[in-house]
Every structure is written in structure tokens, then in C-alpha cells.
Amino acid sequence: MKNAYITIVGNLSIRFDLHESMHIGPVIASANSNKSINFAYATCNSEIILQDMLNSTNFRGTNILVPEELFKRYVFFNETTCLPDFPGLKTLEIDPNNCTPQCLSLMLAVYFKPKIIFLLGYDLDNPIEFTRLKSIIISNPDIRFAYISNPLIKKLDDLDNCFSDTYIKYQEVIDARK
Amino acid sequence: MPENKFYKYSLKLRWPSVCRNRSVEILKERPDLVEQMNRFREKVSNVLKIVCRKSSYVDNTHSMTGTRLWFESGQDVYDFIIRQPEFDWEVVPTLDVLNIVTSQLQTFNIVYTPTGVVVD
Numbered sequence: 001m002k003n004a005y006i007t008i009v010g011n012l013s014i015r016f017d018l019h020e021s022m023h024i025g026p027v028i029a030s031a032n033s034n035k036s037i038n039f040a041y042a043t044c045n046s047e048i049i050l051q052d053m054l055n056s057t058n059f060r061g062t063n064i065l066v067p068e069e070l071f072k073r074y075v076f077f078n079e080t081t082c083l084p085d086f087p088g089l090k091t092l093e094i095d096p097n098n099c100t101p102q103c104l105s106l107m108l109a110v111y112f113k114p115k116i117i118f119l120l121g122y123d124l125d126n127p128i129e130f131t132r133l134k135s136i137i138i139s140n141p142d143i144r145f146a147y148i149s150n151p152l153i154k155k156l157d158d159l160d161n162c163f164s165d166t167y168i169k170y171q172e173v174i175d176a177r178k
Numbered sequence: 179m180p181e182n183k184f185y186k187y188s189l190k191l192r193w194p195s196v197c198r199n200r201s202v203e204i205l206k207e208r209p210d211l212v213e214q215m216n217r218f219r220e221k222v223s224n225v226l227k228i229v230c231r232k233s234s235y236v237d238n239t240h241s242m243t244g245t246r247l248w249f250e251s252g253q254d255v256y257d258f259i260i261r262q263p264e265f266d267w268e269v270v271p272t273l274d275v276l277n278i279v280t281s282q283l284q285t286f287n288i289v290y291t292p293t294g295v296v297v298d
Contacts (some may be wrong), residue, residue, distance in 0.1 A: 076252035
């Protein structure tokens with residue numbers, strides 16, 4: 001898959017019409033925290049949540065990417081796909097079986113090598129998540145990361161301007177693609 | 179191969195015992211074996227049409243061990259594996275799954291348990 005724009009919906013619930021996001025490229029869901037659209041991709045590393053997703057009509061036709069151990073148990077379900085070996089997992093000390101689904105979504109989006117990754121509802125309150133996000137941004141200089149937040153939260157200042165877009169610009173991208 | 183379908187799962191079904199591990203030279207000399215293999219493929223293809231709920235097909239590529247089958251649905255694969263005794267067939271105990279993200283074929287071992295089939 002080669003897309004210029006990828007949108008990630010993180011662990012937080014958000015008020016945004018994700019149907020609009022689909023105009024610019026695939027939207028990746030993080031587990032079942034958001035069920036507003038039929039996502040192109042979703043990530044999950046919990047068996048209970050995976051079962052819920054497999055039984056949810058919103059994830060019908062969605063490629064649900066899960067770690068290998070979980071994939072082996074649900075291999076005969078058409079929706080499940082095994083997560084690829086993401087480069088840099090060991091360096092960043094990320095365990096796909098125990099990290100948050102939004103981290104998996106971010107790794108998946110980076111794997112696709114788009115021009116811009118939009119982060120919607122991405123939880124930055126967890127310091128580990130925040131540090132990981134920062135490390136991933138630094139290790140992928142060719143990809144631009146845009147944190148969609150309104151208003152911008154203070155914590156973004158710590159990222160030394162790694163994020164460059166705002167909610168308004170995101171809407172402009174969507175409108176231009178319509 | 180039918181178009182516009184994503185065949186995610188693949189199994190290999192062993193040839194009838196007399197046809198296994200025959201070289202191309204031997205097969206040229208033994209048209210009876212070739213005919214038996216063709217009949218076998220035809221029979222498998224017909225059975226797939228009857229038992230599978232979604233699309234499936236028999237691969238034309240020759241292999242010495244068996245004939246490769248492709249399935250669209252995981253449920254069909256599972257049913258096909260557990261119904262082997264019914265058709266008196268022998269599936270090579272590995273399952274190949276095409277990863278839609280990486281486009282690579284991942285191979286897993288099929289393990290038979292008293293309650294069904296799992297992969298390892």
C-alpha cells in the first residue's frame with residue numbers, strides 16, 4: 001500500500017467526522033476505542049478486545065493486525081492479519097504483545113512510509129507513550145507527523161516542533177482531496 | 179485463478195501415493211500417472227466447488243509432493259482440513275497465509291488436537 005497520507009485514531013475518544021478522513025487516505029484504528037466508521041486497518045493485542053472487534057459490524061472488512069501469538073489463535077478469521085516485523089522494535093524497546101494499540105498503529109503507519117501521518121485522539125498523557133512517539137518521529141525524518149488537537153496541548157512544546165500541522169490544516173487537506 | 183479475489187490461505191494436498199515425488203522424466207514415460215494426477219486435480223476442484231462457501235481454486239503450478247489449493251475464506255480452510263478423513267485425502271501439515279500488508283507468504287504448522295486444528 002502506498003499512500004501519501006495516513007490517519008491514526010489513537011486510544012482517546014474524539015469528536016471528528018472520520019468519514020472525512022477517509023477522503024485523504026486509509027484510517028488506522030487503535031483497538032476498539034472508536035467504532036464510528038469501517039476502518040481500513042486496525043491494530044489490537046488483546047484477545048478479549050479482538051473477539052469484540054471480530055463480532056462488531058464496524059470492523060467487518062477491516063484488516064485487524066495482531067501480534068503473531070494472537071494471530072496463530074485466530075488465523076482462520078479472515079479479518080485478522082499478522083503484524084509485520086517492524087524495524088526498530090528492539091531499539092525502541094517496544095513489545096508488540098504488551099504495548100498500547102495506538103503505538104502499534106503508529107508503527108504500522110510508519111511501516112507504510114507515507115508523506116504525512118495524522119494523529120487523531122492520540123494519548124500523550126502516558127510518559128512512556130510520549131517518549132516512544134518522540135523517538136519514532138526522530139528516527140523517521142522523511143515522514144511528517146501532524147498531531148490533530150484543538151486547542152493544541154501544552155505538551156507538544158516538548159516535542160521541539162516535531163509536529164507542524166494544526167486541525168485547520170488537516171481540514172484543508174481533506175477539503176482539497178474531496 | 180479467478181480475478182478480483184484475495185486468496186489468503188493456501189494448503190498443499192499430497193498426490194495419490196503412486197504419484198508422489200516423481201520427476202518430470204518419469205512422468206514423461208508414465209502417462210498413466212499423469213492421467214491419474216489430472217483426475218485427482220479435477221476431483222479436488224469439483225469437491226472444492228461443493229464444500230467451499232467462498233471462492234477457492236487448484237493451482238496449476240506443478241509440484242512433486244502435491245497440488246496447491248488456494249482459499250479465500252479461513253472457515254473453508256478449517257473445514258477442508260478437518261474433513262480430510264471424509265475424502266480420504268492427506269494435507270501437508272503446513273498452512274500458508276498471505277499477509278496483505280507485507281505481501282509475503284507466512285508458513286505455519288498445522289497441529290491436530292482432540293478438539294480440532296490449531297496452528298503453531
